[in-house]
Amino acid sequence: MLSFLIQQSRGRLLAACVASAAAGVCGVLLVALINSALTADASARGGLAWQFAAVAVGAMLSRMAASVLFEHLRQSANADLRRHIAQRANAAGFRQLEQVGPARVQSALAEHATSVAQFFVSMPTILTNAVIVVGCLVYLALLSWQVFLAAILVIGLGSVGYHLAHLRAIRHLNVAAREQDQLFGHFRAITDGAKELRLNRQKRGAFTEEVLGESIETVRRERALGMSIFVASTSWGHFLIYAFIGLVLFALVGGDAPERTRVMTGFALVFVYMVPPLEGLLVNIPHANLARSASNRIEEVTQGLASAEAEAAAAQVPAAFQQLSLQGVRHSYHHEQRNEVFTLGPIDLRFHPAEVVFLVGGNGSGKTTLAKLITGLYVPEQGRVVLNGQPVDDASRDQYRQIFSAIFSDFHLFDRLLEAASPTLDDQANRLIERLHLQHKVQVKNGAFTTQALSQGQRKRLALVAACLEDRPFLVFDEWAADQDPAFKDVFYKEVLPELRAQGKTVLVISHDDRYFHLADRLVRLESGQVVDDGGARAEAA
Template sequence: MMILTLVAGVANASLIIVITNVAETVSKGLHPSLVSWAIFLTAFGFYYGANQLALVRSMKIIETLLNRKRLEIADKLRKSELLVVDQLGRGRLYNLVAKETNHLSVTFPLIVDAVQQMVLLGMSLLYLLYLSPAAFLVFIAAIAMGYLGYKVIDNRFRNILLLVEKMQAQMLDAIVDIIHGSKELRLNTARSNAVAVAYRKRSDVLERLLVRTIEHWVALILLGSLSTFLLLGAVAFLFPTYVTGHKTIIFQLIPVLLFGMGTLWKTVAQSPMFIRAEVGLQSILKVDRELSESSSISPEEARAYSKPFLDFSTLSFNDIKFSYDRTDPDSYTVGPINLSVSRGEVIFLVGGNGSGKSTALRMMSGLYPLQSGWIGVDKVAASGKAVAGYRELFSSVFVDFHLFDRLYGLEDIEPGRVNSLIAEMGLADKVTFEDGKFNQLHLSTGQRKRLALIAAILEDRPVYLLDEWSAEQDVHFREFFYNSFIPKLRSEGKLVIATSHDEKYWKAADRIVKLDLGKIEWIKTAAEWADQ
């Protein structure tokens, strides 16, 4: 691609040289020779062909590289630990993976053009040096002065672009809040107005930053115009009078200078796009490095590590503890928790909101790294990379669950079995599983939870984590969940750990674990709890 770009640039410069020479010939009352015509047409053919191939090649290269980088980041995201992904932030990830990669895709062909322009500039300078060393020195001086001004503008522009990137990520986070919090906003006008004010502030700041980027771009354009006209003015007004031997070639110098300065400042005018693309690329690579530095493990390795755990009888949680900020002693902490659970057992975690139930589930399943303590599988510690294999024991429906439209990993599932479960969950009139996916996901939260539970059932893992599953269900499906579904899992030898506020149904558990402020307050059997 670089060779093609150089060929196109040299051919472009050749066209300019031929045209200026033909102009000199015509000014003397002569006609262009056949040799001039042949050189002109040959140079144009090389320019057109090489330029087209270089641009096509550049697009293929950049799209291949961007696709590879998108796949790498997506791969690292799914292999990285949950806390690492959460800390990166949704807005930042959306902005980089979608927006910045698209900007790079658009900008890269302009870089190819810029390389051609630099080749053209180099050839023009050599021709200018041949015509007039004095004009060449003035041109170099003009470039040097323009470069100093460019560096000042460039440094400011880069700093502003970094701020723009951060603000765009915050804007994406804010709009996600508005979309996903639509119900809450419509029920509380004060909250809705506050969200609107916060969003407007961010939008106004982004507007001011973008205006400043335009101001810097305009400053670059004007800097180019100033340098160009000062140079042309010096050559046109001063050279014929004060520099000997330039009266006859001044008509050749002016077009060459125009081409040279036009080429240079065309590239300078495009430089804000290059800078923005570079800032975006560095941000993408920064996320890539952060993900690379975090611990990760492939699904294949996880499955291999899971094999020794699949036939477990007992899981033990030994003084396990987790803090959202280990550097802050006042940060919210869950644990230490000591608990042993067995296959075929149903455990309910109960307690008020904020008592640590959901965090405890994430600790028990290995999703959150333990600050202290250890998890035992039949008294064998699940630690290091083995934690990824340990996680293969669990199917879950968390409070903040994500419902996929397809049963990923279960592509060969019999559709009739899925639709039978859909009917059992009372969704046959709303959802159908066909062509490998659910045809409808725009459902109530309770109905979506039922679909998520179907996906968990079909995974057929030995341990089920169910986080407030019944919270959005009607009376019929609460009865079904506690009196039919959970007993069925127990009879199949599954271990069920569920969080619950439904005291009426706690008798369905074998043991009830009460949490308060992240610690176990008491553990009772269902019979002991009923007798209290």
């Protein structure tokens, strides 16, 4: 992820790093100038003053530039990451998206992307402080090689301790990151399950305390442990710094008085200036590790969303629909009601333009899964789907899906019409809304619905409006009429479906409304994953 972000903003990142390094160099030069001024005579101080002023202004400008550039990088990184994750999610196969799960995708988009982007805020501090510490060590080496060697020894001991602590802490942060994905699923349940939670106080209490509460506590505990280990290792680093100071003061610096005074003065200035940057370096490094953990989670999610499908060009028009056939199609999945692997198929079916087909069968017979296979949302494990005599493969599947409009039972209604904009789109949509008797509750203005605060049946009518405006040759309705009152069921079965047939559309209707079965051109009956009847020229009433 960091490599991806660097590629997105390489020039700006380089400029920000240079500004941070310049700020660090200016800081070290200020210390050297102060030490020189303390031992310089009056004639030399005038030139040193101008140098000091120039370096101080340079330090201010470089720090300012680094901070501004890295803040822009943080915002750009957050936007780029979210755009990257969203694009991968939209390009992934539907089955892959189901397997990854909405909670992990949302967690990556919100929490993990923010953690990675936040790392860019700490980068100027890390880079500037690192340059200051290295520069101070170089200056110490110029003052006394014994002091420099002692500093290297202390840094070595501190690095070993910090590395051991890092390995332990990162494990806790990874556990917290994994639990964070689960937590986002629980957050969704607060709103998605609002009705059920309010109707059952015991369920609401158990969810709040045992499910949501335990997940929140796990994230808090693991992150606190991980960050506490980093803080403890920082304290270890502080101890080594003070031990180093004592070692230099009382053991390493010797020699004659003038040389000792110069070394001690420089040493005091260097450490007074170096200790805060060193502390800042140790404090900010844990944020880098937190970003690394979040980056790993994002990579796991995006890799899980990798798709072999080729996305069709936006300008490419779907092929005219002539015939669609399923040949020996099979698909297996875990059947929750039976707690076993359920196999759908082999399925052999044909669909032609201008026909209305009803797909019927008991609950759990595989009707919705078959509809997802027909529409290309699921890929057959065996057999093939053939459109207009051409088999559908990974290269053509996205293009194949463009012939369909579908309203599934768990449909999502967007707040606006996302079809190609046209001057007459609002008028067309509002005419359909009026026909479905929703004109007093909702309108379309500038391509957007004025409200979605509607019943489930009314929202389904809006989804029907959107599907009709898409003007695709093949429409799929999964229990569309289940939430409609009898009057609108009549409208749907006796008016909408015949009109769609008259327009040359192929319509597949999943239905349990047996009193309307006689209106279908063909009745396909599915039982236990098998087609037991694919219908005749016209279905008879069940």
